[in-house]
Amino acid sequence: MTDWVKREAGKGEIDRAGRFLMKWWISEEEEYEEDSEALGKWNEAFQVVENWRACHGLPLNVIQAGLRGRTRRVEQKAIVAQRLKRFSSMMQKLARESDMKLTQMQDLGGCRAILSNVSAVNAVYRMYDQPRREEGSLKCYDYIAKPKEDGYRGIHVVVRYHPRLAEREPWNGQRIEIQLRTKLQHAFATAVETVTTFTREPLKFGGGPVEWRRFFSLRGSAFAIREQTPLVENTPSNAAELIAELREAAHVLRVTQRLRGWANAIRTLPRKDTKNFQWLLLSLDTTQNTIAVTGYRDRETASAVIAATEKSNRSDIDAVLVWVRSIRDLRSAYPNYYADTKEFLNALSATLAK
Numbered sequence: 001m002t003d004w005v006k007r008e009a010g011k012g013e014i015d016r017a018g019r020f021l022m023k024w025w026i027s028e029e030e031e032y033e034e035d036s037e038a039l040g041k042w043n044e045a046f047q048v049v050e051n052w053r054a055c056h057g058l059p060l061n062v063i064q065a066g067l068r069g070r071t072r073r074v075e076q077k078a079i080v081a082q083r084l085k086r087f088s089s090m091m092q093k094l095a096r097e098s099d100m101k102l103t104q105m106q107d108l109g110g111c112r113a114i115l116s117n118v119s120a121v122n123a124v125y126r127m128y129d130q131p132r133r134e135e136g137s138l139k140c141y142d143y144i145a146k147p148k149e150d151g152y153r154g155i156h157v158v159v160r161y162h163p164r165l166a167e168r169e170p171w172n173g174q175r176i177e178i179q180l181r182t183k184l185q186h187a188f189a190t191a192v193e194t195v196t197t198f199t200r201e202p203l204k205f206g207g208g209p210v211e212w213r214r215f216f217s218l219r220g221s222a223f224a225i226r227e228q229t230p231l232v233e234n235t236p237s238n239a240a241e242l243i244a245e246l247r248e249a250a251h252v253l254r255v256t257q258r259l260r261g262w263a264n265a266i267r268t269l270p271r272k273d274t275k276n277f278q279w280l281l282l283s284l285d286t287t288q289n290t291i292a293v294t295g296y297r298d299r300e301t302a303s304a305v306i307a308a309t310e311k312s313n314r315s316d317i318d319a320v321l322v323w324v325r326s327i328r329d330l331r332s333a334y335p336n337y338y339a340d341t342k343e344f345l346n347a348l349s350a351t352l353a354k
Contacts, residue, residue, distance in 0.1 A: 004058040005051065006170045011103045014052045017045035018094055018102030025091035053084055053108055059161035059174040060084065060109035067124075067178055071113045074123045079336075082111040086329060096205055106139070106158045107177035114186045118144060118227050121155060121180045128157050128178070144185075147232045150206055150213055151188065151220025155180040184223050184347060190340035191259060192216060193333065197326045198262050198282070215253055218246040222351045247352050256345055258284065258318060261291045263341040266327060277324055281305055284318040295324075 009017070024042065064082040071078040085108045094100060115121050121144070129140055139158040147153045157178040161171055181189065192204050201208035203216065221235040221242055236242040250256065261284040277295030279302040284291045296302035299321075306321050334340060 004171070005054040007055045008051050009048045014048055014103050015101040017048035017052075018090075020045045021049060022091055022094040026095045049090070049102065050087070052102065053087070053090065055171070056084060056109035056174055056176065058168065058171050059176050060111065063109075063159055063161060063176045063178065064111040067111050067113055070124050070127045071115065073127075075115050075120045078116075078120070079114040080111065081335075082109075083333065084109055088325070088329070092205075096202075106175050109174070109176040110179065111176065112179040112181065112186075114181050114183060117182055118229055121182055124180055125155050125157070128159070144229050147220055147224065147230065148206075149217065149233055150192075150203070151216040151218070151232050152192070153181075153188070153220060153224065153229070154185045182227065183343065184227060187340050187344040187347065188216075188220060188223060190334050190337060191219075191344045193330060194259060194262060194337075194341060197330050198258075198320050198322055200321075200323075211249065211253060215246070215249040215255065218242060218249060219348065222246055223347070226347075226351075243351060243354055250348065250352065254318070256348065259341055259345055261318075263338055265291045265293060266331065267338045280322045280324055280327070282320050282322060284320075 020041070060082055064080065068080045071080055085105075090102070090105065090108070093105065094102065113121075113124060115124065125140075125142075128138060138160075141156040141158075144153050144155055157180070159176050159178060161174045161176060163169060163172055195212060196202065196204040196208070199208070199212070201212065203212055206213075217232050217235055221231040224231050225239060225242070231237060236245060262282070265282055265284075277297055279296045279299055281294045281296065281302050282291055283294075294302075294305070296305075302321050306319050331337060
């Protein structure tokens with residue numbers, strides 16, 4: 001029997017620890033090795049936050065099992081996965097949403113079902129939406145019926161865990177987020193995650209360059225047309241106009257070349273090659289469709305190299321500096337990353353060929 005982690009601190013202490021670590025996070029992760037008192041406070045706060053994160057394990061496991069059972073009633077080959085939110089993601093979210101308390105974060109524990117089509121997604125959603133809404137234990141966000149402005153589509157359901165056994169009462173009320181997506185919607189999310197990782201622009205969180213945001217808004221609407229669901233706001237309702245603008249955006253951003261090159265780099269890069277490095281410089285030759293990877297132990301040296309590359313004004317070379325940890329996180333969050341990216345590019349190619 002698994003020994004599930006229980007919450008050890010009060011919610012006030014958890015929120016204070018979260019604020020303390022968030023301030024450390026946004027101050028460029030200053031080191032505490034020479035200040036034993038500060039290091040002690042950091043370790044204490046980290047233990048509190050890590051315990052709060054880990055104590056979502058039991059509710060997550062139970063709710064994921066329930067999700068798996070529901071999806072099998074609709075589609076036998078649906079993909080179901082679960083994860084606890086990474087520490088870095090927790091800090092980034094607290095930094096983005098300054099009014100949020102750590103104990104209010106709804107997606108510390110999350111599970112996901114990827115189904116073949118919108119009808120299957122809606123069938124699973126109905127199993128959650130109707131019977132428990134009146135209990136006040138659900139929050140539902142239907143981003144298929146009303147897509148996000150950045151093009152994201154899918155359904156999110158936030159569930160509160162209510163144990164049936166008395167010995168599980170310590171976990172009562174823990175919130176877990178369920179994501180329901182089609183394969184196309186998941187391919188879209190993978191592409192956004194990829195561009196966020198490799199450009200270090202917060203596209204996943206609604207930020208980043210206008211050009212990339214517009215491309216994904218258009219791509220979201222093109223997928224919506226294919227799945228016969230509502231379009232993203234402020235995108236052309238005329239299919240020909242939509243595809244024409246999407247084609248131009250994809251050309252200017254060199255979307256196909258970049259995504260294909262980055263995907264190949266991740267697929268072929270041996271894990272041992274990144275073991276001793278903190279940063280990777282990826283130089284993509286968009287003409288020859290080749291990519292060179294160089295590892296660096298410190299960011300300053302790598303930044304100097306990429307600055308020199310940018311000064312050369314070579315339009316055929318796309319150089320990006322990537323934190324090794326972010327690639328590992330991408331691999332972890334999207335284990336079928338290469339297949340998902342390939343599906344996104346195939347769908348993009350099919351759309352632009354019209």
